Amino acid sequence: MNNPTSLKQTVLERFGVIELDTDQMRTLVDRQTPGASQQADRPVRASWLQFGAAAAIVLTLISVWFTGQWYAAREGNGLMVAIADEVAANHLKLKPLEVEGSDLDSVFGYFRDLDFRLVATPRLGGIDRDLLGGRYCSIQGIAAAQLRYREPDGDLSTWYEGMLPTAQLRLLPSIERGQTPAEFYVRGIRVDIWTEHGVVFAAARSVRP
Amino acid sequence: MFDQQDLNRLFRYCCALCDARPDAYDLLQSAIERCIRTPPDDPERRIAYAMRVIRNLHYDQLRRQRVVVFEPLEDSSQLPQAGMDSLESIMIDRDELEHAWRRMTTVEREIIYLWAVEGLSAAEISVQLERPRGSVLSIVHRMRKRLQTQNSNTDRASQA
Numbered sequence: 001m002n003n004p005t006s007l008k009q010t011v012l013e014r015f016g017v018i019e020l021d022t023d024q025m026r027t028l029v030d031r032q033t034p035g036a037s038q039q040a041d042r043p044v045r046a047s048w049l050q051f052g053a054a055a056a057i058v059l060t061l062i063s064v065w066f067t068g069q070w071y072a073a074r075e076g077n078g079l080m081v082a083i084a085d086e087v088a089a090n091h092l093k094l095k096p097l098e099v100e101g102s103d104l105d106s107v108f109g110y111f112r113d114l115d116f117r118l119v120a121t122p123r124l125g126g127i128d129r130d131l132l133g134g135r136y137c138s139i140q141g142i143a144a145a146q147l148r149y150r151e152p153d154g155d156l157s158t159w160y161e162g163m164l165p166t167a168q169l170r171l172l173p174s175i176e177r178g179q180t181p182a183e184f185y186v187r188g189i190r191v192d193i194w195t196e197h198g199v200v201f202a203a204a205r206s207v208r209p
Numbered sequence: 210m211f212d213q214q215d216l217n218r219l220f221r222y223c224c225a226l227c228d229a230r231p232d233a234y235d236l237l238q239s240a241i242e243r244c245i246r247t248p249p250d251d252p253e254r255r256i257a258y259a260m261r262v263i264r265n266l267h268y269d270q271l272r273r274q275r276v277v278v279f280e281p282l283e284d285s286s287q288l289p290q291a292g293m294d295s296l297e298s299i300m301i302d303r304d305e306l307e308h309a310w311r312r313m314t315t316v317e318r319e320i321i322y323l324w325a326v327e328g329l330s331a332a333e334i335s336v337q338l339e340r341p342r343g344s345v346l347s348i349v350h351r352m353r354k355r356l357q358t359q360n361s362n363t364d365r366a367s368q369a
Contacts, residue, residue: 007299007356010306011325015221024234028216028241 076171083139083202084184084191090137090146091158091189091204097133097148107134111145116163118145119197123181124159128152139200140164157205164200172200210244210255219259225322226267226315239266260337264319271315291350293324293331299356309359317352320345
């Protein structure tokens with residue numbers, strides 16, 4: 001045990017040894033220098049508060065972006081389901097062709113009343129399918145062209161080309177963006193949907209075993 | 210504004226208010242920032258001004274953390290009081306002081322510090338603490354009683 005002294009003396013001794021260390025002293029002296037950077041020497045707690053606020057902003061922006069992406073994906077999926085259902089129903093009806101022929105240019109020439117130019121998609125190639133003809137139709141209420149093919153196995157397939165507003169077009173898989181067609185099975189029909197050169201494509205055919 | 214001697218003096222005051230040394234340094238940093246932004250009108254009274262700033266910042270922080278002890282508004286004239294000189298007779302060693310220091314409230318530590326280190330009278334302490342002189346003397350009375358009880362307990366323990 002230490003030797004007891006008066007309360008005042010003991011308190012004086014206790015506080016007499018307390019001093020700022022060299023770094024702390026330099027920081028506080030420098031801070032009082034005119035023009036000294038206040039940013040570098042801010043209290044640690046203030047820095048943490050700033051860091052926390054910045055992190056919260058970044059997290060909020062990220063969550064807003066992901067929410068936007070999620071809504072866009074959900075909206076795009078809803079649109080494609082509607083197109084697939086419409087296309088499958090049309091395919092099953094097999095309405096009479098308005099133009100018949102196996103020459104693509106001749107059949108394309110029939111569709112002069114569309115406000116877009118038909119595109120010969122490379123996806124048609126590679127398989128020896130026969131063009132039978134085409135007719136006007138609509139996709140989501142907008143005029144479109146419908147081409148009918150006979151597949152090598154004898155089944156019929158229907159290919160649709162149409163236009164959609166740009167905002168909706170962006171929600172669909174794009175060949176130019178390196179995406180693959182979305183695949184749906186509706187009413188026993190397989191429907192592939194994609195965009196190419198700014199045109200919406202939908203191909204419908206019976207499901208093969 | 211503040212030289213090294215001033216800064217050490219203010220740091221000791223922060224150490225009297227705070228439990229831990231890092232907290233005391235944070236408090237001093239914040240107070241210096243405040244004093245730079247709003248300097249005292251009279252540079253000669255910069256220490257008193259800075260001590261007031263330190264005290265206000267510390268109690269604001271305690272209120273935010275909800276750890277401040279709110280004492281009932283007491284009629285100090287009805288309570289037993291003791292002058293600061295009554296503390297002079299208390300004999301205590303470093304270990305006993307550390308033990309007692311940990312059990313004191315912030316206000317009690319502040320009163321002891323201002324009296325012993327800064328050499329303030331009861332009237333001057335009451336100005337610094339912004340409370341009536343009688344209230345300061347009541348706190349001194351309670352502290353003295355407790356320190357004396359602690360001393361007698363220590364004596365009994367050492368005799369046993």
